Amino acid sequence: MMPSEDSTQDSETSQNMGSVNGGTEEAYYAQPGDDSQSSELPGSKLEDARDGMYSMQDYYTQMQFPNSGVAMAGLDSDSNSRGFAPEDQSAYAEMMMQMQQGEESNNTRDSSESEKLESVTGNGSVTAEVIAEGQPLSMEGSESEQSGKRKLAEVEGSESPDASNVADGSNSSDSPVGPTPAKKALLEINIRKLLPDLEKHWKPVEDDPNDFQAWTYLLQYVDQENELLAAREAYDSFLSRYPYCYGYWKKYADYEKRKGSAEDCEQVFRRGLAAISLSVDLWIHYLNYCKAAHEQQPDYIRGQYEAATQACGLEFRSDKLWEHYLQWEQELNELKNVMSVSDKINSTPTQKYLEHFQSLKDFVGKHPPEDILSLEEYTELKTLVQSEAPEELEGDELVEKIREKIIEKRTLAHKANEAEITARWSFEEAIKRPYFHVKPLEKGQLKMWKEYLDFEIEKGDLARVVTLFERCLIACALYEEYWIRYVKFLQSQLKQSDVSDRLRDVYNRACTIHHQNKPWINLHWAAFEESQGSIDKAVEVLERLMKTLPDSIHAVYRLVNVERRRGNLERCSELFENFISQAKNKADGAHITIKYAHFLAKVM
Numbered sequence: 001m002m003p004s005e006d007s008t009q010d011s012e013t014s015q016n017m018g019s020v021n022g023g024t025e026e027a028y029y030a031q032p033g034d035d036s037q038s039s040e041l042p043g044s045k046l047e048d049a050r051d052g053m054y055s056m057q058d059y060y061t062q063m064q065f066p067n068s069g070v071a072m073a074g075l076d077s078d079s080n081s082r083g084f085a086p087e088d089q090s091a092y093a094e095m096m097m098q099m100q101q102g103e104e105s106n107n108t109r110d111s112s113e114s115e116k117l118e119s120v121t122g123n124g125s126v127t128a129e130v131i132a133e134g135q136p137l138s139m140e141g142s143e144s145e146q147s148g149k150r151k152l153a154e155v156e157g158s159e160s161p162d163a164s165n166v167a168d169g170s171n172s173s174d175s176p177v178g179p180t181p182a183k184k185a186l187l188e189i190n191i192r193k194l195l196p197d198l199e200k201h202w203k204p205v206e207d208d209p210n211d212f213q214a215w216t217y218l219l220q221y222v223d224q225e226n227e228l229l230a231a232r233e234a235y236d237s238f239l240s241r242y243p244y245c246y247g248y249w250k251k252y253a254d255y256e257k258r259k260g261s262a263e264d265c266e267q268v269f270r271r272g273l274a275a276i277s278l279s280v281d282l283w284i285h286y287l288n289y290c291k292a293a294h295e296q297q298p299d300y301i302r303g304q305y306e307a308a309t310q311a312c313g314l315e316f317r318s319d320k321l322w323e324h325y326l327q328w329e330q331e332l333n334e335l336k337n338v339m340s341v342s343d344k345i346n347s348t349p350t351q352k353y354l355e356h357f358q359s360l361k362d363f364v365g366k367h368p369p370e371d372i373l374s375l376e377e378y379t380e381l382k383t384l385v386q387s388e389a390p391e392e393l394e395g396d397e398l399v400e401k402i403r404e405k406i407i408e409k410r411t412l413a414h415k416a417n418e419a420e421i422t423a424r425w426s427f428e429e430a431i432k433r434p435y436f437h438v439k440p441l442e443k444g445q446l447k448m449w450k451e452y453l454d455f456e457i458e459k460g461d462l463a464r465v466v467t468l469f470e471r472c473l474i475a476c477a478l479y480e481e482y483w484i485r486y487v488k489f490l491q492s493q494l495k496q497s498d499v500s501d502r503l504r505d506v507y508n509r510a511c512t513i514h515h516q517n518k519p520w521i522n523l524h525w526a527a528f529e530e531s532q533g534s535i536d537k538a539v540e541v542l543e544r545l546m547k548t549l550p551d552s553i554h555a556v557y558r559l560v561n562v563e564r565r566r567g568n569l570e571r572c573s574e575l576f577e578n579f580i581s582q583a584k585n586k587a588d589g590a591h592i593t594i595k596y597a598h599f600l601a602k603v604m
Helices: 046-063 086-100 143-156 181-190 198-207 212-224 228-241 246-259 262-275 280-293 298-312 319-331 335-346 353-366 375-388 395-430 443-459 462-475 480-492 500-514 519-531 535-548 553-565 569-582 586-602
Strands: none
Touching: 198 212, 198 228, 212 228, 212 246, 228 246, 228 262, 246 262, 246 280, 262 280, 280 298, 280 319, 298 319, 319 335, 319 353, 335 353, 335 395, 353 395, 375 395, 395 443, 443 462, 443 480, 462 480, 480 500, 480 519, 500 519, 519 535, 519 553, 535 553, 553 569, 553 586, 569 586
């Protein structure tokens, strides 16, 4: 079906944080918290644990991590000596095969929310990096927040070492929400008492960090008050848990603009764009800020526009951003730049592509060709026109012929772009909720994302595939299977493209924000880091997983084998003994004891 302009819609601005946009059919929701088919590894029963340990080696071997001279991605042979039931092995192998082929049904997933984010330095997007004055995008706090830290120290009455880290939004991964216990105590002494009802609004989110509505009440409260430190604590805690809520990054930046400083405001924007750089609305909000704050620096502003279009220009609903860019160049009367941006839009699949092409034709008709084209292109077209004419052309006749050549050349690009858009239109129309929400997605929506990803992967354009995965993960952030699929896709591209940094960034976002308590994705990450020679990072990932899931037999086995491979045998013994002494499941404790005995006999 050919796309029509009447069917266009602005999805981001119509975001409804309280409801899901459903279709005409009865919605069947895929609940992340449904227990019908958990994505966690079996581990509570002895036989399940044995089967899982047996299957992990084959699974990670099939992942084909490069640069690995050992069976580091799976479990070593000495860890697989125990027997298991053949029928259980068959069922488990079938499940593993489904994961390997990426053909899992849109089954329900566990919606347990991630714990407080310690730090995120990846961009969480396609290729975005704000062209800032010497500072890369980051979700972490910055030196610009030191003013707030100093205020906190003044309230305390001294330059406390603990106070220096309160306002930067950093947190311990051990804490379900907010800062570390030491920082939390300091905050309660100095900040929670500054507003009369602040503790009352914090209590529900501390009791249940997954209560999204309680978070919104807290943010509404601090946003109405005049206490900068209280607002920073609330926004930092919320956004480290829900970094894809672009609207709250906007609110946070606006609050810093009102109550803080321009530097702090800009730093919040940078953190937000690092977290969700596919947000057209957030980019436009930031660009409006840049235009006001850097009015006399057009080159700087243009750099920000270029960064914005590089980050989310391939977003199908990015029309507003492109129009915003064009309007700014027109205000400066930079006609050649207007033409250059128009050419980029004309070859980019967006929702309002027909309107953009008509605007381009109108622009060409209003201005002399020599004013809008580069010297090289103008000379080329003028020569072409004169060569095709029976006699030399001059004046308006020459101008009109050159304009015809300009439109003729752009029409070819427009037709090619239209073909790409038509192929994707049905998928784009089917997207009902492109933004993040804690509520579950309809099962039909999950199926649509899977089919759309299949389509783009088959097309083979890496930039478009990555953009679509990033879009998908905003809407499907709470569904582990899409993170795993993205990881496996990037891993398949390692030989053709340098995507290791992006792969690490995806693992970081998945495992430190959205799926801290999911074994599969965390074990993938540890295996990848070991394959890259980052043994300490692999150990860090596994140790964090063990803190989140202290009874996970799989995490301890993997960590033991990593430590053994690098010759840290004392640490292996310590891990075995700690797990045995703290095991709540007697069968698991007995199984680990036997493994420990084998370890001592073979290695020690």
